[in-house]
Amino acid sequence: MRALRTHLYHALLWAVALLFFAPVAWIVLSSFKTADQILAVPPTLFFRPTLANYVRVLSNPNIVSGFGNSLILSCSSVLIAVAVSFLAAFSFSRFKPRGTAFLMFLLLSIRMLPGSAAILPVYLMYVGLGWKDTYFGVILFYAMFSVPFSVWILKGFIDGVSPRFDETGLVNGAGWFRIMTRLIFPQVMPGVIAALIFNFIFVWNEFLFNYIIGGPRTANIPTALATGLYSGGGVDWTFVSVTTTLYIVPPILVVFLFQRYLLVGMTFGTVRGEV
Amino acid sequence: METATATRAPPSWATRLAALLQRRSVLPTLLLIPVLVFFIIWNTMPTLWLLGLSFYRFSLTSGRPPRFTGFGNFQSILQDSEVWLALSRTFLFVFSAVGIETVLGLLLGLLFWGSQRLPGRRVALTMLFTPMVLTPVAAGTFWRLIYDPTFGVLNAALRGIGLPSVNFLGNARTAFGAVLAVDVWMWTPFMVLMTLAALASVPKAELEAAEIDRLSWLQRLRLVILHHGKFILLLGILLRTIDAFKTMDLIYDMTFGGPGSTTELVAIMLYRRAFEVFAMGWSSALAVILLLISIAFTATFIFVLHARERRSQDVPT
Numbered sequence: 001m002r003a004l005r006t007h008l009y010h011a012l013l014w015a016v017a018l019l020f021f022a023p024v025a026w027i028v029l030s031s032f033k034t035a036d037q038i039l040a041v042p043p044t045l046f047f048r049p050t051l052a053n054y055v056r057v058l059s060n061p062n063i064v065s066g067f068g069n070s071l072i073l074s075c076s077s078v079l080i081a082v083a084v085s086f087l088a089a090f091s092f093s094r095f096k097p098r099g100t101a102f103l104m105f106l107l108l109s110i111r112m113l114p115g116s117a118a119i120l121p122v123y124l125m126y127v128g129l130g131w132k133d134t135y136f137g138v139i140l141f142y143a144m145f146s147v148p149f150s151v152w153i154l155k156g157f158i159d160g161v162s163p164r165f166d167e168t169g170l171v172n173g174a175g176w177f178r179i180m181t182r183l184i185f186p187q188v189m190p191g192v193i194a195a196l197i198f199n200f201i202f203v204w205n206e207f208l209f210n211y212i213i214g215g216p217r218t219a220n221i222p223t224a225l226a227t228g229l230y231s232g233g234g235v236d237w238t239f240v241s242v243t244t245t246l247y248i249v250p251p252i253l254v255v256f257l258f259q260r261y262l263l264v265g266m267t268f269g270t271v272r273g274e275v
Numbered sequence: 276m277e278t279a280t281a282t283r284a285p286p287s288w289a290t291r292l293a294a295l296l297q298r299r300s301v302l303p304t305l306l307l308i309p310v311l312v313f314f315i316i317w318n319t320m321p322t323l324w325l326l327g328l329s330f331y332r333f334s335l336t337s338g339r340p341p342r343f344t345g346f347g348n349f350q351s352i353l354q355d356s357e358v359w360l361a362l363s364r365t366f367l368f369v370f371s372a373v374g375i376e377t378v379l380g381l382l383l384g385l386l387f388w389g390s391q392r393l394p395g396r397r398v399a400l401t402m403l404f405t406p407m408v409l410t411p412v413a414a415g416t417f418w419r420l421i422y423d424p425t426f427g428v429l430n431a432a433l434r435g436i437g438l439p440s441v442n443f444l445g446n447a448r449t450a451f452g453a454v455l456a457v458d459v460w461m462w463t464p465f466m467v468l469m470t471l472a473a474l475a476s477v478p479k480a481e482l483e484a485a486e487i488d489r490l491s492w493l494q495r496l497r498l499v500i501l502h503h504g505k506f507i508l509l510l511g512i513l514l515r516t517i518d519a520f521k522t523m524d525l526i527y528d529m530t531f532g533g534p535g536s537t538t539e540l541v542a543i544m545l546y547r548r549a550f551e552v553f554a555m556g557w558s559s560a561l562a563v564i565l566l567l568i569s570i571a572f573t574a575t576f577i578f579v580l581h582a583r584e585r586r587s588q589d590v591p592t
Contacts, residue, residue: 009389010390010394013386013393013399014395016386016387017402017403018402020402020403020405021402021405023406023414023421024405024406027413027417030420038420038426039426040426041425041426041431042431042435043427043428084309085310088306088309090306091302091306091307092307094303097303097304106314108576108577109566109570109573110318112517112569112570112572112576113521113566114520114521114545115521115524116523116542116545116546116549116550117542117545117566120549120558120559120562121322121324121325121328123549124328125321140313140317141317143313144313144316144317144318151310175293176302201408205409205412207410207411207412208523208524208546212550222410222411222412222413222524225410226412226528237420240413240416244410244413247413248405248408248409248413251405251408251409252401252408255408256401259400259404266465266468266514267510267511267514268514271472271511
């Protein structure tokens with residue numbers, strides 16, 4: 001009797017998980033259908049899978065460059081942001097310079113602003129300076145947008161490392177730079193990882209900023225998806241499903257591999273613990 | 276290299292610089308310089324520009340230079356009934372999305388509480404959490420197909436049980452609810468995650484004590500679980516509120532704010548006026564108003580954080 005109840009309970013949990021995953025599964029399934037099968041009435045669940053869509057989409061130069069851009073933009077901006085934020089978070093945590101609270105507040109409020117309001121002045125500035133559609137401009141803007149999140153997470157983690165470590169380092173003749181990189185950095189690795197992966201997912205999925213301050217040269221996949229949607233008078237569903245299927249693999253892998261960091265990441269480091 | 280060999284010679288500029296940089300009065304500022312540079316170039320300057328522009332009449336399409344209008348833009352925004360409609364629609368959206376997600380998230384979180392021995396737990400949780408890391412553009416676009424009146428799988432199911440098909444996104448009566456449902460699908464997992472975190476923060480001993488005292492299930496939830504977990508839940512609700520207020524790509528790709536303007540939230544409205552109509556002065560003024568609202572949200576968030584810190588300092592552990 002108890003065993004049966006446990007089985008039922010576990011079946012229920014799996015049903016909930018599968019229910020939330022169903023729309024995603026439907027996208028993946030559709031990517032193996034022909035265009036006619038996707039629009040079949042009623043929708044087909046069983047069919048002969050085809051890889052022709054993948055061949056067609058992957059031979060589209062816009063998509064290939066889109067994947068390249070997504071990778072370049074997210075990796076470089078996130079690395080810059082975390083490096084810069086680590087220094088700032090160390091300063092905020094250890095020396096508490098005047099205005100720390102105010103700066104932390106300002107940093108956070110950037111992230112709380114609706115995207116269209118945040119990008120509007122930057123767009124005008126980029127048009128004026130000629131930075132629109134340059135890797136320099138897009139990467140550094142993404143880096144700036146990833147800074148608040150990273151500073152918040154890293155400051156929380158550095159606060160958790162006892163200042164005794166710094167004192168020991170100083171007594172033994174290490175400089176501050178050495179203390180930061182050799183003593184503190186290894187201890188806040190979980191925070192660094194959380195900051196890296198969450199900013200990565202943010203930039204990876206970001207559409208609006210890329211669309212507004214980017215252009216043909218720096219377009220990432222969300223932009224390529226939104227602009228390349230229509231062909232021959234309707235939405236090209238095979239294009240959408242194949243591109244999406246390929247594109248969601250990294251975020252799903254991140255959730256699977258770094259489940260422990262999910263909580264820290266999604267709450268700016270304000271909540272920690274295991275789920 | 277020079278500094279290593281010249282031990283007797285007066286310290287070179289490099290050693291003196293190194294010594295200066297180690298000083299406690301210089302180092303903290305030095306470490307902040309990179310972030311401040313970022314902040315000033317990409318945030319302070321644009322924000323000041325935005326503030327300035329909000330007092331001008333400036334359209335990118337007219338080709339005329341900006342003309343000073345004082346508070347003209349703000350006045351026209353406050354008198355614009357469409358803005359008020361978009362704002363109230365946004366608050367309705369935020370309120371209902373966050374409300375439904377919180378209740379559902381709490382229930383599912385409680386359901387998943389005892390799931391430690393679930394076979395394949397990690398895969399199941401990954402599936403549950405996938406919607407929130409999905410590309411909003413891709414999710415929004417694909418939901419259009421799912422909702423489609425002729426080809427969509429949802430309407431096929433409706434027809435299967437003998438109901439007429441519904442043009443979910445094309446009908447002004449159902450569009451708002453349909454869009455809301457997608458947001459609920461995407462973000463309920465976040466509230467599940469927060470509920471699980473809140474439950475994990477409840478001390479085991481108190482739960483056992485409650486069991487020995489034979490508290491009812493409801494009493495246990497109220498007196499033990501909510502007492503310890505309410506802070507994390509509150510943070511979750513706040514973060515979700517702020518995020519829902521920003522919702523834009525997801526809805527834009529499903530309905531473009533339509534039909535009519537039934538799903539035009541304020542972020543979408545700003546996008547259309549700024550980047551489709553190019554009324555930059557007016558849009559800047561609206562962005563300034565949204566900035567003020569976000570600052571209020573941020574202040575609340577930080578207030579809640581500090582309230583907890585203050586309380587945890589009062590209680591000796």
